[in-house]
Amino acid sequence: MRKAGVFFRPAGRSGEAGLAFIRVAVAFAMAGMALLFLMVVAFALPVFVQGGGGGPFSWSWAPGRGEFGILPMVAGSLLAGGLAVVPGWIMGLCLCCWLMAPPCVARPGLWRTLVGALVRVMTAVPTVVYGFAAVFLLSPFIRLSLGGSGFSCLTAVIMLSVLILPTVVLVLQAGLGPRLEAVAMSGAAMGLSRMELLWNVVLPVSRGTLLSAAVLGFGRAVGDTMLPLMLAGNAPVMPESLLSSMRTLTAHMALVTSNEVGGAAYDSLFMAGLLLLLINGCVSLVIRRMGGRS
Amino acid sequence: MNSISSVPVLCVRDLSVSFFDRPVLSGVELSVPSGGIAVLVGRSGSGKTTLLRAVNRLNEEVPGCRTEGTVKLHLRRGSLDVYPGTGPDAVPSAELRRRVGMVFQTPQVFPVSVFRNIAVPLAVALGCPRSELDDRVRDALMRADLWKEVDGRLDMAAERLSGGQQQRLCLARALALEPDVLLLDEPTASLDVHAARRVEDLLLSLAERLPVIMVSHGPAQSLRLASFLAVMEEGRVRRTVSDTSGMTEGDLERMIDDADRSDGAARGQGA
Numbered sequence: 001m002r003k004a005g006v007f008f009r010p011a012g013r014s015g016e017a018g019l020a021f022i023r024v025a026v027a028f029a030m031a032g033m034a035l036l037f038l039m040v041v042a043f044a045l046p047v048f049v050q051g052g053g054g055g056p057f058s059w060s061w062a063p064g065r066g067e068f069g070i071l072p073m074v075a076g077s078l079l080a081g082g083l084a085v086v087p088g089w090i091m092g093l094c095l096c097c098w099l100m101a102p103p104c105v106a107r108p109g110l111w112r113t114l115v116g117a118l119v120r121v122m123t124a125v126p127t128v129v130y131g132f133a134a135v136f137l138l139s140p141f142i143r144l145s146l147g148g149s150g151f152s153c154l155t156a157v158i159m160l161s162v163l164i165l166p167t168v169v170l171v172l173q174a175g176l177g178p179r180l181e182a183v184a185m186s187g188a189a190m191g192l193s194r195m196e197l198l199w200n201v202v203l204p205v206s207r208g209t210l211l212s213a214a215v216l217g218f219g220r221a222v223g224d225t226m227l228p229l230m231l232a233g234n235a236p237v238m239p240e241s242l243l244s245s246m247r248t249l250t251a252h253m254a255l256v257t258s259n260e261v262g263g264a265a266y267d268s269l270f271m272a273g274l275l276l277l278l279i280n281g282c283v284s285l286v287i288r289r290m291g292g293r294s
Numbered sequence: 295m296n297s298i299s300s301v302p303v304l305c306v307r308d309l310s311v312s313f314f315d316r317p318v319l320s321g322v323e324l325s326v327p328s329g330g331i332a333v334l335v336g337r338s339g340s341g342k343t344t345l346l347r348a349v350n351r352l353n354e355e356v357p358g359c360r361t362e363g364t365v366k367l368h369l370r371r372g373s374l375d376v377y378p379g380t381g382p383d384a385v386p387s388a389e390l391r392r393r394v395g396m397v398f399q400t401p402q403v404f405p406v407s408v409f410r411n412i413a414v415p416l417a418v419a420l421g422c423p424r425s426e427l428d429d430r431v432r433d434a435l436m437r438a439d440l441w442k443e444v445d446g447r448l449d450m451a452a453e454r455l456s457g458g459q460q461q462r463l464c465l466a467r468a469l470a471l472e473p474d475v476l477l478l479d480e481p482t483a484s485l486d487v488h489a490a491r492r493v494e495d496l497l498l499s500l501a502e503r504l505p506v507i508m509v510s511h512g513p514a515q516s517l518r519l520a521s522f523l524a525v526m527e528e529g530r531v532r533r534t535v536s537d538t539s540g541m542t543e544g545d546l547e548r549m550i551d552d553a554d555r556s557d558g559a560a561r562g563q564g565a
Contacts, residue, residue: 106357179405186402186464188355190415190471191391200414201404 040277043270056271061236061252068268070252072238074275077248079153079239080232081222081279084160088221089214091161092168095119100173100180101194122166131230134159139231148243151233157242159227164217171216175209176202215287219280225250249276301368303328303475303505304349309363309377311344311353318344319529322363327536330521331497331506335513335550340526342509346477349507350394351376351387369393369474369505392419395473399480401460403452403467408435408444411452411463412470420471430470438466439496458489462496469500476500478508482515494519513546527553 047056058069099116102108138158143150179202180194187197203210228234233245234255247255249272260266304326311319319341326332334342344353349367353359365376366383374390375383385393404411412431416422422430431448435441440462444450452463461481468476478497482490497506497519510516516523523535523546532553535541 105355106359183402183404185352185355186396186398186404187415189350189352189391189396189398190467191388191419192415193388196418200418201406201410205405 037277040270040273043267044274047264047267047271056268059238063265066264068264070249070268070272070275072236073247073249073252073272074279075238076153076228076232076246077222077250077276077279079246080156080160080228080248081218083153083157084164084221085214085218086161087158088161088164088217089168092165092172092213092217093210095165096169096172096176097195097198099169100177101198103193105184105194119166119169123170127163127224127226128230130159130163131226134227134231142243146243149233149245151231151245152243153232153239153246154242156228156232156246156248159231160221160224163224163227164220167220168213168217171213172209175212176206179206211287215284218283222248222276222279223250225254229254301328302326303368304332304507305364305366305368306345306348307364309345309348309361309365311341311348311362312360313356314358315360317529319348322529322531324524324531324534326505326507326524327522328368328505331501331508331519332522332524333516333520334507334509334524334526335511335516335546336526336553337550338511341529342511342526343479344529345526345531346396346479346507346509349376349475349477350391350396351379352391352396354387367394367475371474388419392471393474394477395468395471395475396477397461397464397468397479397481400484401457401464403455403460403463405451405453407449408452408455408463409448412467415467416470434466434470435463437469437500438462439492440466456489458485458492461485461489461493465493465496473504475505475507478506480509480511483511490515513543513550517541517543517546525549525553 056068056070058067059071060067060069061072095115099112099119102112134155139150139155141150142148142152142155146154176198180198183197183201184194187194187201192200228248229251232247232251234247234251235245236247236252237245239246253269253272256265256269302325304324306322306324309319309322309324310317322341322345324345334345336342347353348361348365351361353361361377363377367374367376371393373383374385374393375381376390379385404414406414409431412434413427416427416430417424432441435444440459443459444455452460455463461484465481481497482493485493494515497508500506501521508519510519517538520538521536523538524531525533525535527550533549535549
């Protein structure tokens with residue numbers, strides 16, 4: 001601990017006090033994280049141990065009959081996240097390339113400046129706004145053009161992919177930007193445009209960045225509550241098609257907590273929370289391994 | 295000494311370049327004869343690099359750049375109107391830069407394999423068919439005197455080469471595009487003495503077939519390589535020398551210092 005003080009000494013005469021403050025803050029944050037995990041695991045454990053029919057690891061959610069299966073919701077979350085990340089990532093990559101590769105670097109042009117600013121603004125838009133807009137615009141459109149109720153897996157996936165777009169773009173820009181700048185001048189001197197440099201030189205060596213953009217996008221899509229709650233229809237069953245209703249873990253937790261306090265249904269939520277944490281943690285770990293190898 | 299034909303390879307008239315209204319070059323006049331290596335010398339900040347980058351319009355990659363005046367290249371495959379770029383010989387920047395090779399001060403290899411460093415520009419900028427890539431990459435590496443060191447290791451990351459090897463790879467990459475003239479911006483500044491000498495020898499042999507214009511800040515190197523010298527100061531070419539035989543490092547140092555003091559009164563013997 002003494003040694004750390006040698007390398008990191010906050011400015012001013014109260015350096016020691018500043019250091020103590022930083023340590024307390026770090027300890028506080030770590031303890032908070034640990035408590036969160038501990039609590040979720042502790043509450044989920046009895047539900048897990050109880051087992052048997054009607055437990056959380058079954059395919060039927062019917063509290064009236066004492067069945068508290070959350071597997072349909074797990075499937076719903078994975079489906080929503082997995083389906084949303086594909087168009088979200090592709091759109092984000094294309095948008096990012098377009099933003100970073102103007103024909104003339106000295107004059108990026110009004111459109112690029114505007115769209116770039118819009119993407120940053122999008123990160124600050126509350127998801128309920130997207131949800132509200134989709135309830136009145138996207139949902140009727142799907143109902144009229146494709147059939148069904150309009151509140152479906154597809155509706156939620158489309159809006160989730162829009163939701164994760166700025167996350168993907170910003171992660172990609174932060175990762176690809178410096179690499180592109182490093183080769184931009186020498187590439188330009190050979191008559192290569194920035195777009196050609198991106199596709200042929202930068203992207204092939206940026207697997208880690210491309211993967212982490214996908215992971216963060218997936219995490220954001222799986223973790224979002226408002227859009228699936230407002231748009232997916234919330235039937236606690238496996239969706240039969242893209243146009244049928246489904247429920248995600250997050251929406252499930254929001255719905256149950258608003259109606260129940262205590263009881264088996266309430267307890268099963270802790271298992272849902274734990275699964276949500278595990279899904280994101282696993283995907284993040286797996287992809288970090290893959291990215292680390294590149 | 296190299297023979298000097300009558301038509302200059304580079305012709306610069308009243309060239310002014312500014313960045314965000316801060317002038318870097320003002321009223322540059324320069325005729326570079328063909329044959330041998332032309333060297334631009336001068337103190338730091340005298341505008342050598344900006345003048346070099348005006349020749350392939352690379353200044354335009356920097357925001358706030360404004361260029362006025364005329365720059366013309368007379369190359370073996372015809373003339374190129376660089377600035378103002380409106381005449382019958384005008385070319386798009388991408389094509390101009392393919393025909394005017396450039397190597398930078400620090401080796402700027404791409405973070406990919408040795409092979410792809412040369413193959414990507416060949417395939418993308420020249421549209422070279424895949425079947426010819428192997429031969430042309432090997433040919434370029436041979437001309438840059440690097441083939442023996444990388445033969446059998448073409449898949450190795452270019453960043454793992456030594457500094458001197460990286461710089462020769464950059465040279466190979468430029469040569470692969472079959473340029474009509476080569477621009478070099480202090481190509482040996484980041485290399486040790488031996489690596490620098492090796493690049494110098496290479497440049498002398500290249501200059502027999504290709505006009506070379508380079509920036510150098512070492513008087514010794516300038517005298518070793520130059521068949522034509524242009525001394526720059528405060529954004530102008532103060533003096534040119536077209537016969538460097540018998541010149542010593544001291545002479546060149548004095549010339550650069552004189553350019554520092556005089557206000558362009560002395561125009562060169564060769565201009």
